[in-house]
Amino acid sequence: MALRSSEIYQELRRRILAGELAPGHRLVVRRLSEEFGCSDIPVREALRSLEGDDLIEIAPYRGAQVRIYRPDEVREAYLIRANLEGAATGAAADFVDDETLAQLEQLIEQMDDVLSTEDVTGFSALNREFHELVFSACPYRRLQDLISNVWDGHVGMVTVMRLHPERLHRSNEEHRAILAALRARDGELASRLACQHKLRVGDDLVAALMEDDERAARTATTDAVALP
Structure with a gap:
């Protein structure tokens, strides 16, 4: 059929x-x-x-x-996301409740589980669920909508992360730090950590893209030398 x-x-x-x-x-x-x-x-x-x-x-x-992403596109995308998501995470600190904090802890543990099986796609889905749950505690709905629209427009960029699975382990440790700041109701720290978290992801994506380009250039050079 x-x-x-x-x-x-x-x-x-x-x-x-x-x-x-x-x-x-x-x-x-x-x-x-x-x-x-x-x-x-x-x-x-x-x-x-x-x-x-x-x-x-x-x-x-x-x-x-x-789609092939250019490094400058990635840098711009994650600069925008870092500032929007940092603001929403900081604003959420005064409003997040204990039930939401417990759910965030469960999501972090689930991300650990999928990383043990190298399930990058599963990690990506849980990662988005984690951040969206944080943003749901933010009282600014227009900010939430902006973040959602930007995230949807950049979804393809996460495919590069499969080249750097070690980044995902560091990412989950950063999630734990953000959660600790939210538990402490420290909005300023939560905002700063979320912003740094997103900028680091952008830096790693750019590095992965550049390594890909260098690898392709080396392959092209090797193929050219091998020609009779």
Whole structure:
């Protein structure tokens, strides 16, 4: 039975976020329609949805490929996120209740569990749940909406993190520090830690991208030398 465009979209999105389809990977409509046992139409619809998520790029005469992020894009994105999320986390300190604090502790433990199995996609989902739970205690709904919109627009950037699993372990330790500041109702510290946390993630993503570029350049040089 042929899959609907929504099902194709969900499967391709899962593959991209899981790192199964690397940045730059070409998405050929005919091959995908053969794989999913459908016509080209639902595949094209799925690709347009993925383009709307900023997970792929579609260019005339070149087709679709998994989005490649530039270091300057990542720096800007995480500078914006650091300031927005730092503000929301600090504001949440005076309003977060004991039940929410207990839920945050559980999420940190769950992130430890998925990291033990190197489940980067699972970590990413729990990480977002952790931060959104913190933001839910913030009284500023417009700020929460801004953060959600920015986060949705940058979701594809987390695929780079699969190159640096050790970063995710450090990230969870930073979650613990943020939680401790929230327990102490120290909004200034919670804000600073959340801001630093996000800037460090951005720095690691940029480093991963640059290492990827260097690796690709070395491979290209080796291939050129190997030519007869």
